[in-house]
Amino acid sequence: MTLSRDTVDLSCTIAGVRFPLCLMNASGALCVTRAELEALGRSRAGAIVTKSMTLEARAGNPEPRYYPFAGGSINSMGLPNLGYRAYAELIPTLKGFGKPVVASVAGLCEDDFREIARTISKAGPDLIEVNLSCPNLPGKPQIGYDFEASERLIRSVRAVVDCPMGVKLPPYFDPAHHAAMAEVLKRAPVDFLSLINSVGNALVIDPDRESVVIKPVALANVRAFWKAFDGRIPIIGVGGVVSGTDAFEHLLAGASVVQIGTALVEEGPKVFDRIAGELQAVLQKKGYPSATAAVGRLKEL
Numbered sequence: 001m002t003l004s005r006d007t008v009d010l011s012c013t014i015a016g017v018r019f020p021l022c023l024m025n026a027s028g029a030l031c032v033t034r035a036e037l038e039a040l041g042r043s044r045a046g047a048i049v050t051k052s053m054t055l056e057a058r059a060g061n062p063e064p065r066y067y068p069f070a071g072g073s074i075n076s077m078g079l080p081n082l083g084y085r086a087y088a089e090l091i092p093t094l095k096g097f098g099k100p101v102v103a104s105v106a107g108l109c110e111d112d113f114r115e116i117a118r119t120i121s122k123a124g125p126d127l128i129e130v131n132l133s134c135p136n137l138p139g140k141p142q143i144g145y146d147f148e149a150s151e152r153l154i155r156s157v158r159a160v161v162d163c164p165m166g167v168k169l170p171p172y173f174d175p176a177h178h179a180a181m182a183e184v185l186k187r188a189p190v191d192f193l194s195l196i197n198s199v200g201n202a203l204v205i206d207p208d209r210e211s212v213v214i215k216p217v218a219l220a221n222v223r224a225f226w227k228a229f230d231g232r233i234p235i236i237g238v239g240g241v242v243s244g245t246d247a248f249e250h251l252l253a254g255a256s257v258v259q260i261g262t263a264l265v266e267e268g269p270k271v272f273d274r275i276a277g278e279l280q281a282v283l284q285k286k287g288y289p290s291a292t293a294a295v296g297r298l299k300e301l
């Protein structure tokens with residue numbers, strides 16, 4: 001018997017939270033303002049992820065600060081956001097859309113993270129994604145590249161939140177760094193990982209020389225942490241997802257949910273219909289009954 005197209009189940013569960021579709025926006029992509037967040041609510045996206053929030057509202061860096069290229073983008077947004085109090089007020093409304101709300105927490109110093117996480121947790125998000133990897137704050141190194149600071153911060157935030165909490169990590173380019181962060185996460189556990197944030201310090205020189213760098217780096221990081229935890233920690237895959245096939249590759253590498261950034265910015269929230277349809281078709285063709293069944297199934301040489 002051939003399964004009909006819509007029988008592939010695209011829902012998934014992370015840390016006990018059910019997502020009606022395993023595709024959602026990446027933090028930062030069309031999720032700063034109330035209107036943008038509500039548009040995600042009305043779209044087919046499986047969740048609403050907020051922009052990373054800071055204590056005070058921020059306008060971000062001056063323009064130009066975003067440049068798309070084939071298969072990805074480069075940005076220097078500088079954390080434009082409404083400030084955590086505004087998102088705390090919005091969360092109850094956003095939950096009315098009937099899908100999980102993920103609050104992305106940032107900060108300009110370690111104490112900020114704790115303060116924001118404490119308040120936002122009370123607003124009732126389904127998950128908190130702690131951003132250890134903002135690449136665009138002049139003079140501030142990414143926390144995820146400092147393993148001691150990362151551990152301190154995870155413990156400090158963990159102590160004040162009520163819902164499942166994960167961390168968004170920067171790309172690592174050396175297996176020693178995957179191992180070091182995996183050790184941190186074994187000592188200071190989290191409920192999920194979001195992999196990866198933008199490839200920082202990148203330079204796009206000539207559009208004719210573009211290359212898709214984000215997806216291979218993202219897939220390598222998803223795979224490395226999948227292996228480090230034997231598939232026992234849920235992973236949200238982020239980076240270079242433009243098609244259903246890209247999303248399928250993230251699933252195979254070990255992601256349970258896939259976030260979409262540049263393609264969302266370029267196409268708007270209808271991108272979720274397109275990519276969900278394509279993912280449905282890919283999974284169907286490959287004989288998977290559900291997206292979950294494909295997670296981590298990469299055949300290694």
Ligand code: RRO
Pocket residue numbers: 028052075076077078079080106131133134135136197198
């Ligand atoms: O706002 C930004 O510049 C930004 C952030 Br917080 C982030 O986590 N990742 C990114 O590529 N840009």
